[in-house]
């Protein structure tokens with residue numbers, strides 16, 4: 001098995017067969033069924049974890065390698081970082097990170113009660129180093145669990161794709177409140193024309209680049225432009241936003257699977273120092 005990787009700003013170019021396939025699958029799931037999927041999103045993810053327990057997603061050891069930011073966002077060596085993993089699932093990202101870097105405190109949340117329970121049952125779960133809690137990022141206020149402007153870095157890994165595109169901005173606005181000014185959200189998720197997007201059967205389409213799996217969980221495939229608009233529209237600045245193309249080649253079976261991800265880094269703007277100074281003079285207690 002060989003694996004090639006490159007990064008870029010241009011979306012993947014489809015073959016004519018792939019174009020045809022996408023063009024022939026235009027029929028959308030009915031509004032009634034779409035509403036039901038939205039209402040049952042939490043239940044469907046919870047059932048997913050009931051069926052798959054902790055065995056479905058592989059541990060994501062690439063996080064520190066890919067996101068050098070995790071190390072570089074320290075202002076001084078030895079600084080303890082506070083991290084939030086939003087939509088943590090069963091902790092495939094969280095636990096490798098906690099193992100690799102002993103100087104992190106991590107908040108981790110998910111709306112599936114089962115997923116959160118699996119995180120808490122993991123032998124590496126230690127309340128001195130992490131706090132897992134249940135939270136629907138589109139509805140529940142993160143401030144109920146995490147202090148305002150207290151987080152150094154937020155990881156958003158394959159989570160927004162599971163959320164209806166009309167509600168994604170609610171997640172970003174929720175996260176904004178707990179992120180320190182000047183600090184980043186690290187994003188990785190499915191990109192346009194990923195292999196899995198082309199494998200959906202007819203009648204799985206919910207909208208543009210948005211599909212439903214057999215088990216009722218949904219998946220959105222991001223373009224670089226859409227992601228920029230989403231983050232910038234929620235008050236962030238774009239630092240990096242690019243496609244990651246991976247080609248997994250299985251020589252024995254003669255299979256070549258094109259994977260496309262979108263990887264980005266978006267910053268909550270630093271506080272305007274002159275405004276901060278004004279507030280400070282005015283009496284310290286009001287946060288601008």
Ligand SMILES: C[S@@+](CC[C@H](N)C(=O)[O-])C[C@H]1O[C@@H](n2cnc3c(N)ncnc32)[C@H](O)[C@@H]1O
Pocket residue numbers: 045046057060086087088089090091092093109110111112115135136137138157158159162163
């Ligand atoms: C594809 S999994 C990714 C899990 C984890 N980030 C990882 O990389 O292994 C998507 C996760 O998002 C969670 N999720 C979906 N919608 C959510 C919401 N509105 N609020 C919180 N979590 C949500 C699901 O329960 C699921 O655990």
